[in-house]
Amino acid sequence: MYRYKCKILAIVVLFSIVATGVQGQKSDIFPLVNGNQVIDIVVDKKDAKVVQIAADLLASDIFKVSGKRVGVTPNLDKAGIIAGTIGESRLVDQLVSEMKIDVSKVKSHWETYSIEIVKNPVKGIEKALVVIGSDRRATAFGLLEISRMIGVSPWEWWADVTPNKKSELNISMENRIYGSPSVKFRGIFLNDEDWGLQRWAALNYEPETGDIGPKTYAKVFELLLRLRANTIWPAMHSCTKPFYSYPENKQVADDYAIVVGTSHCEPMLCNINAEWDSKTMGEWRYDKNAETIKKMFETRTKESSDFESIYTMGMRGEHDSPMIVGEDDTEAQVQLLEDVVTDQREILQKKTGKAAHHLPQIFIPYKEVLNYYQNDMELPEDITLVWTDDNYGYIRQLSNAEEQKCSGGAGVYYHTSYWGRPHDYLWLNSTNPVLMWEEMQKAYEFQSRDLWILNCGDIKPHEYNIELFLDMAWNMRSFSQSQGVRNHMEKWAAREFGKYNANPVTNLMYEYYRLAFQRRPEFMDWGRVEPVTKAGETELNQIHYNDEVSLRINAYQKLMDATQKLKPKIADNRKDAFYELVYYPVMGAAHLNHKWLYAYKNKFAAQQGRSSASYFGQKATDAYHQIQEETDYFNNILQNGKWNHIMSMSPRHLPVFSKPTTTICVRGNKPQLGLALESYEMEVNTEIINSYADVLPVFNAYTQSKYFVDVFLKGKGELTWKASAKADWIHISKDEGSLNNENQEQRVWVSIDWDKVPVGVNKKEAPLGHDYQLIPPSYKVNSAIVFAAGDTTISIGVSVFNPKLKALENYKGKVEDKGFVSIYAENYSAKIAGKQATWKTYDGVGYTGKVVSALPYSADSQTNIQSIKNNSPALEYDFYTFNFGKATVHLQAIPTHAFNHESGVRCAVSIDDADPVVVDFQTFGRSEEWMQNVLKNASVKSVSQIVNKAGKHTLKIWMVDPGVMIDQILIDLGGWKKSYAFPPESNC
Incomplete structure (x- = not known):
């Protein structure tokens, strides 16, 4: 095996998405x-x-x-x-x-x-x-x-x-x-095939074999050729007979010129899941049963020696588990693993007649094996190091300067499908393509150019990301910027659905991936696996920041509406393709989100005694049935049943896929008016006059706030309601309505006509020495809205913060609202270049659809205050506060890992002239913090700062390590109420 280098010239060929030439x-x-x-x-x-x-x-x-x-x-x-x-x-x-x-x-x-x-x-x-x-x-x-x-x-x-x-x-x-291609060996890993590919092949496409056999592999290999790929890691779960158990498989692979390799838990092309019988062969332990294990390696090497193969070196335990030698004895594990590799190389030379260094070999430091490798395991330098992501799209480690000199080079094993902790994602393709590009671009720059393998599960519905991954591997020069992904998707959409539909399809899919980045569909029940847990409590907030649950419901409804609107515009001969590539993934994600989101609203409404709880419960159930209907269409009607059994709506039958459990609200016979205000968990108590819960949050003239009032029916029957504002500057989205069994609640939005509202007068100065005041008592104007239904009248207070401050005339920065300042990282006021690096914006990833990253990756880390100040690039964010005192700066970053032991995932923060404070996003192993990060696609770290006065300030974010990607920023003066995402940006 040798390290492969080539120069690539990029050219787009007619009807090709990516070509080199x-x-x-x-x-x-x-x-x-x-x-x-x-x-x-x-x-x-x-x-x-x-x-x-x-x-x-x-x-x-x-x-x-x-x-x-x-x-x-x-x-x-x-x-x-x-x-x-x-x-x-x-x-x-x-x-x-x-x-x-x-x-x-x-x-x-x-x-x-x-x-x-x-x-x-x-x-x-x-x-x-x-x-x-x-x-x-x-x-x-x-x-x-x-x-x-x-x-x-x-x-x-x-x-x-x-x-x-x-x-x-x-x-x-x-x-x-x-050519030549950017990456030497490029391919896919068929994995977790139990609910799709294996059943489809066995029961539909290849019933004569009853398995994923030579006929199925021929179609897979044809696809790989069409995508300019050359490598396969075959399906290896116990539901599928091992690849080499069908002699025709290896011949079909050779006919199609496909190189056969195997995954991290399949040493020397051996499928341990199905080929190792502990009853007749003994324990799968090299320290106790090496001779029997070596015989297996020898048999497979001899069988494969006449075909193009890549041999996976080392070994793990049975069923994708750690190899066991004593208890927690890392040194013994390392020594044993070194012995395994030495013996394997002797077998290769003996059975092939070739020197080991002339044969393609890979070593995959996956999970615990990475720990062994990091603990000074010695590996022959001609073996290709294949780095892995953490199963959720974030590469754990890449080659350092010394490793990059090794003749074996390096590669990457990457997931867009995964079975395991903290939660599976086996159903839909929810891996953000720009994130995948960023990680593979980083790997390419660190010389991982010898093997790229994508774990794509059942192939469907991973089609787009498979093509993107393999096109990048073919010609990475076409993807030097994040915009390259969008260009690629637009060309892909034009090819598949016509040039006039290219932009709408791309916009739709970018929003699909943005929402999935905030939380994958399969994670929407807040449950865990291994051991499987029941659904947990959602972190989405229903009472603050315009109701995160409703905002997500509406975003997915908008996505579904756009998809339905686009569907008739697709040519007849591409409608089935549109269904498979766009419609089903979008609708599936939307309905699964709606199922859980409406279930959360059902529970919340029932707790407040709202009759609408039953409506939300029905919406959740309807969404579940919609997934059933779409999946049935995919399997049984689409293409006259061609894809029957390929699509399962409940892989592993986990709780997230189950029919929702809903709560029934016990309703009285008499209809009553109910009100619930934004920012309050309890509904307005109509029995108490001037209760604490009958004032909306303060409206801020500089952020143009708006808030909701939910008008709902309690009990049965029908009633009409009216609302009237006591001031002409209060705007109500709806001032009357009817509530009945079919229309049980209505959301009224309250906003301010800022041209009419009086200017606030400073009647009281903030007390000196006070840490902060969430709502200054000065500059406020008060009024109310009266809601009436029958003999019930409820007055809701409206308080407006409306000063006219000269300092904020023509101000372009962010402004405090309700005790915090929320900032999207891409919206900086100024960018200061460093001596080696600068901040760049990536489009198409992150909670807001954009993040900023310190580049290039080769820049030196800056680890002390003076080097940070003198050498690091910085982002500046201007903001204005009405309060002062202690502040907590929360930074949300994409949860990437350090490149290697010489680097980290750090930045530094300061407000005004304070010294930079280092923030470290790095996690280790499979810790609880890491699990939370990958479930949320976010790492949040916090530092304390001082806002020394009310007025203008500047937040600076400095690079410490290159590659860190900042998504959102929240400067909390004590007013932030916990929410899943940071509140909307505090725009002036």
């Missing part, structure tokens, strides 16, 4: 189908099987588009396309020897191919489209590049992207060289 002569038109003219695809019989397979696929694709059949033949009589591998194709070698084509930039390069129009390639042929590959895969990629050019999606079969029909096929192209 070197431009040649100017563009030309080449006819593939023109009237009754029929061409042949010519390949040498002696060329690799994958070349023949790719040629057949291209011929089939041309027929699907044009209705004209194209022959695949070794004969040159009607040659239109000539394809071959250097040194394997007599036809290609002849063109080279006759100097009709120059292959100097293709030959001997990894997976590099050229496509060019050659005039008079052979006698009697005026011109031909010639595809030449440096190796067998390259030739196949070149043939399937032509499929992309004629408009055939790589997902034509796997997502039913039916090609558009064309009577003539003329492709406009320039002679190009494509």
Whole structure:
């Protein structure tokens, strides 16, 4: 194994999302189908099987588009396309020897191919489209590049992207060289297949095998070729027979030129879950049963030695568990693991006849193995280090400067699907694509360029992220900025759904991923797994900050409405593809959120005695049934049952997927008016005059606040209500209504007409020495709203903070509201560059859809106050407070990990002229803090600061370590009421 280096030139090819190449002569038109003219695809019989397979696929694709059949033949009589591998194709070698084509930039390069129009390639042929590959895969990629050019999606079969029909096929192209790829080995891991892929294959697609067998793998390998991938880690759960138990599997992989590797818990291509029988083979413990284990390694090595393989070195315990040697004896574990690797390399050399360093080998420091590696485990330098994420999208560690010098290089094993603690996400693809880009871009910069594997579960519904991952691995140069992801998605959407739908689809999917980033659908019950817990209490706040539960309900409703509006605009031949790639994931996520969100509202309403509790309970139940209906359609009706059993709405049957339990409110027979105000947990007590709960929060002229009053029915029957403001500057969204069994509550929004409200007068100075005052007694104007129904009258106080301060005229910063200042990190007032680094904004990730990150990753960490002040880049945020005293600055960051032992995940904070205080976001192992972070996709750290006076101030955030990503900031003077997300930004 050797470390792979190459230079890439990025070019976009017609109908391709990502391609690499070197431009040649100017563009030309080449006819593939023109009237009754029929061409042949010519390949040498002696060329690799994958070349023949790719040629057949291209011929089939041309027929699907044009209705004209194209022959695949070794004969040159009607040659239109000539394809071959250097040194394997007599036809290609002849063109080279006759100097009709120059292959100097293709030959001997990894997976590099050229496509060019050659005039008079052979006698009697005026011109031909010639595809030449440096190796067998390259030739196949070149043939399937032509499929992309004629408009055939790589997902034509796997997502039913039916090609558009064309009577003539003329492709406009320039002679190009494509490759070499950014990453040498690129592929997917089929995992957690129990509820989808395995059942679909066994019961639907491949019943003759009753399993994921050679027929299913052939379709998977076809997809990989179309996506320019070359590696598979096969399915390995106990529900699936091991890959090598079907002799045809390894032959099919070789036919498609797919390299077979295995996961971190499958050493030497051995599937321990299903192939190790402890009853007949003894314990899976190398310290006690090494000889039996080595025999297994020897058998598999001999069986695989004639095929392209990547051997996973080391070992773990059974069933994805730690290897056991004594109790907590790290030193013994390290020594044993070193012995395992030494023995494995001897086996490789003995059974293949090749020196171990000439064979692809990987070592995956996953979970506890990372701890062993970090405790001075010695590893041969020609073994590829494959770093892993923490199962939730955040890479644990990357190669340091010394590791980057090793000939084995490095790679990444990354998840978009996961089974395990703290909670699974096996149903939908909820991994933010910009986050995945940021982590893989970081890995690429740290020289992890030899192997990228994506754990994509059942393939469906991970289609987009699979393509993005593999396109990045093919040509990372096209993704130098976060905007590259959006550009990629727009091109993907244009290809699949038409250029006029590209932007709407992209906007829709970006919002889908933003909401999922705030909390994945599968985490909405606040439960845990292993051991499985019942649903917990939601952290979403229903009484503060405009009601987080309702805001999320409305956001998902808006997303569903946009999806429904877009659906009729999709061409008929792409409607099924739209359903699979967009509609089902969006609707599934929305309905699962609605199920839990309405269940939370049901419980809250019942506690307040609202008759509407039953309405919310029904909405939760309806959402559950909608998931059932959509999943039934996916499995049984879509494509006439082609995908039956592929989609499960309840993987592992966890509580989050269950039918909601709702609360019934005991209702009296007499209808009564109820009111509930924003910021109060209890409803207004109509029995007590001037109770503490009958005043809305203070309206702030500088933040243009608005608050809600819920008007609801208690009991049964019907009543009408009216509301009247005692001042003309109070605006009410609704001033009357009817409540009955069908319409049991209404939300009234109260806002202020700031052009009419009187200016507040400073009647009382704030007392000196007081730490803070949440609402200054000065500058306030008071009035009320009266709600009436029958003989019930309730007065709700309205208090307005409306000074006219010269200091805030034309002010552009943030302003305190109710004792805090909330800031979105991307909205800085100024940015100060450091000596090595600067802050950059990433679009498409974070709670607000943007984060700021200190880059480049290669910048030195600044660890003392003077170096921070003198060398670090800084962000400045201007803010104004009406109070002063102690303040807590809460910083919310994306919960990434340190690159390696030499770095951290730190920034520093200061207000005004104070010295920077370091904030550290790093977590260790699988701690409770880490679990909370990955469930929330947020790490929140806090520091104390002093706001020494009312007035203008500046918050500074300094880089300590490069790569830290700041999402939101909250400066709390004592007024923040705990909420899941920080309150909306305190805009002036």
